[in-house]
Amino acid sequence: MADSTRAGDGAPTLHDVAAAAGVSFSTVSNVIRNHPHVREATRKRVLDAIAAVGYRPNLVARNLRSGRSGVIGLAVPELNQSYFAQLADDVIRAAGAEGYVVLVEQTGGRRERERELLRDPRLALTDGTLISPLGLTRDDAKDIALGRPVVVLGQPLLDEADHLTMQHEAAARAATTHLIEGGRNRIVLLGAHPAEQGTTASLRRDGYRAALEAAGLATPDELVVPIEVWDRHHGAAAMWELLRSGTVFDAVFAMNDDLALGAMRALHERGVHMPADVAVIGFDDIDEGRYSYPSLSTVDPGRRQIAELAVAMLLERIMGTTDAAPGRMVAPDFRIVVRESSTT
Known part of the structure; x- marks a missing residue:
């Protein structure tokens, strides 16, 4: 009843909408409830009237009635x-x-x-x-x-x-395979959580390893880089440490895009060219990846x-x-x- 009577502040009601549209109160109610048996011309006239009079439903009352x-x-x-x-x-x-x-x-x-x-x-x-x-x-x-x-x-x-x-494992395997098919064979996994099993990190790690094994490539320990917090700061810090260590690599699969963007910043600062020297792919397809330089390859997980x-x-x-x-x-x-x- 709260929707159909005028509030004390003079707010428009469904009766006002009905008068403006030239239809019955029940027709307006059917449109509001998205009833399927309303002619499109009538529906449009009611919706136009709702906009014209500025009607807003009393959601509190409606929700109280529905529980x-x-x-x-x-x-x-x-x-x-x-x-x-x-x-x-x-x-x-x-x-x-x-x-x-x-x-x-x-x-x-x-x-x-x-x-x-x-x-x-x-x-x-x-x-x-x-x-x-x-x-x-x-x-x-x-x-x-x-x-x-x-x-x-x-x-x-x-x-x-x-x-x-x-599909963490399958997607990580596809991302790593993409790097392998581009001629890369020393691929860093950035963001591992070594002790975990059955988690997001472990499933993506398993996909990475499965792709390398299918291609006959080794998975050296120095290429698996643990990072507890998956953000840009830790991605950049881990990449700087990897570069200082002298580890040879030609690609990076980052566990998420924030890690990848942080790593790319460190690679830029070191003068490493992407993708000529090092190819990078992330995971998540966040909006920022489209506008980084170079733009970030990634997994869109849906x-x-x-x-x-x-x-x-x-x-x-x-x-x-x-x-x-x-x-x-x-x-x-x-x-x-x-x-x-x-x-x-």
């Missing part, structure tokens, strides 16, 4: 990392298209913070949560009772949740598709429009984006 808040949560490690900032943008756009607002939280990739967010009573203010965990493990997840829809952006973790992940599917899967759970059991796993296709840093 939902109209808000979903998004928990990411760091918004100062380009991938997660752009992922958040994609999620906000996808959710907004469905009439949902996104509450964004940063975890710092800390295990305890991720556990806290999944247990936090404040989540009762949201209808569901998307989370991209770095520190949380399957053992940690065993004692977490979700109580609301959750979609994990990452590897299998929570039995009660759906998961959207990347970030926009991941965001759109994650929102769609979460809303299916929120609205109860799917009969699928929890635990769905989806991994969108990837593609190799070839730019100036890896090919002449």
Whole structure:
């Protein structure tokens, strides 16, 4: 009823829209609800009237009637990392298209913070949560009772949740193969986490090794460079150390684009030409890579598709429009984006 009566501040109502469009109140209501059995000419007239009178729906009242808040949560490690900032943008756009607002939280990739967010009573203010965990493990997840829809952006973790992940190993293998096919045979892996198994870093490392083995190439230890934090500062610092060590290499596969951009800065400063002396490829296809010099070759892991599917899967759970059991796993296709840093 709140949408159909004039608010105390004189805000336009659906009755005003109906009068302006010359249609009934029920017709306006059908257009608002995107009812399929409305003629396109009528729909256009109503939408034009909505714009003309400046009508805005009372979302609070609507959500109270539906029992939902109209808000979903998004928990990411760091918004100062380009991938997660752009992922958040994609999620906000996808959710907004469905009439949902996104509450964004940063975890710092800390295990305890991720556990806290999944247990936090404040989540009762949201209808569901998307989370991209770095520190949380399957053992940690065993004692977490979700109580609301959750979609994990990452590897299998929570039995009660759906998961959207990347084809880490296959994509890393394709990226390394691209370098090999360009004639490179001393390829640095930048950003390894040696002790980890079953994580993003370990899966990308496995793909790198599989490509080298398939080509009959060795994987010398000095070419596998550990970096704990995948940002530009650490990428540049690691590359400077590698150059100072005198290690011979002719290509770099960086675990993400931020590492690659940092490494490229160090190579520039040392006077190393790319791709003539060293070819570079990253992972994530962040926007900055298109405008670096040279422009950065990379793996597009399907970030926009991941965001759109994650929102769609979460809303299916929120609205109860799917009969699928929890635990769905989806991994969108990837593609190799070839730019100036890896090919002449």
